[in-house]
Amino acid sequence: MGETEYLLITIVFNLFFLLFMVAIFLYIWQYRRKKKENEVKLQYEKDLHQKELLSTQLEMQKKTMQEIGREIHDNIGQKLTLASLYFQQLIYENKVASDNQNVASIDTILNDSLADLRLLSKSLSDDTIDNHTLPELLKIECDKINTIKKCSFTIDNQKQYDNQSYAVKSVLIRVTQEFIQNAIKHAECTLLKMDLSSQNNYVTLTLVDDGKGFDIHSVTSNGIGLKNIKKRAEIIGGQCTVKSDVIGTIIKISVPLEV
Numbered sequence: 001m002g003e004t005e006y007l008l009i010t011i012v013f014n015l016f017f018l019l020f021m022v023a024i025f026l027y028i029w030q031y032r033r034k035k036k037e038n039e040v041k042l043q044y045e046k047d048l049h050q051k052e053l054l055s056t057q058l059e060m061q062k063k064t065m066q067e068i069g070r071e072i073h074d075n076i077g078q079k080l081t082l083a084s085l086y087f088q089q090l091i092y093e094n095k096v097a098s099d100n101q102n103v104a105s106i107d108t109i110l111n112d113s114l115a116d117l118r119l120l121s122k123s124l125s126d127d128t129i130d131n132h133t134l135p136e137l138l139k140i141e142c143d144k145i146n147t148i149k150k151c152s153f154t155i156d157n158q159k160q161y162d163n164q165s166y167a168v169k170s171v172l173i174r175v176t177q178e179f180i181q182n183a184i185k186h187a188e189c190t191l192l193k194m195d196l197s198s199q200n201n202y203v204t205l206t207l208v209d210d211g212k213g214f215d216i217h218s219v220t221s222n223g224i225g226l227k228n229i230k231k232r233a234e235i236i237g238g239q240c241t242v243k244s245d246v247i248g249t250i251i252k253i254s255v256p257l258e259v
Contacts, residue, residue: 050235077117084110129169134161134203137173138194145180151192161196161203168255171232172205178229179207179251187211187249204254213244229253 087110091103129137135155142153155161176194183189189211197204216226226242229251233240238255 047234047237053235072117077114080110080114080117084114129166129173134164134169134172135196137169138176138196138205141173141176141180142192142194145184145192150190151194153194153196155196161198164203168203168236171236172253172255175229175232175251175253176205176207179209183209183211183249187213198257201257202254203257204252207251208248210248213246213249216242216244 084107087107091107128140132140138155139153142151145151180192183192187209189209191210193206193208195204195206195208197206229242230240233253233255236255238253240254241252243250
């Protein structure tokens, strides 16, 4: 075999070897790409499933609470009202002494119980979340505490938030209520700020207090349920960041802007 044939065979062999290596590289690259795409698809389906579960859970919870509220109003409330009327009739007919301390106490208990039941029934059957936009709901929470604490609420463009779903509104309002409660009770804050803004198709709710901060990495300091807040944000397709110093805590939750 001549030198030329030997060189030619070597070149052909190296060429086939190179093509073989390229084929293996392309196969591995294609395999990894498909694997990554499949993982992304599975994660998307998982997130979508979680959102559907949350939406269903919230809907069932809302219907259950409304049913309990109606039952309290129509059944227990009516029975207490009837008992109060019978009791007043006994007093009116002088069958019991109206100046008796026990009688006065019973009358007070009945009236207080009726008032409490009416408030409970109203709160359980309330359609506030359905009937208000996200900015309106946040403004309601701000107004509730303005009598005892200073609270400010800012929003960049109210019209952008009209189409937020019940699940998104419910989660953000519950997180806000939990933050407010813990900021006042544990952080002993004197000022609360809420800010609602939108950018790059995302809604961002920022909650700020000027109270005592905490170590976000310490489990024992996890008094405002940070894990729960972050999990709620993830379920509705959002992200949550928390910052806390010696003074003040900031929570930011960003969720996709629904159109």
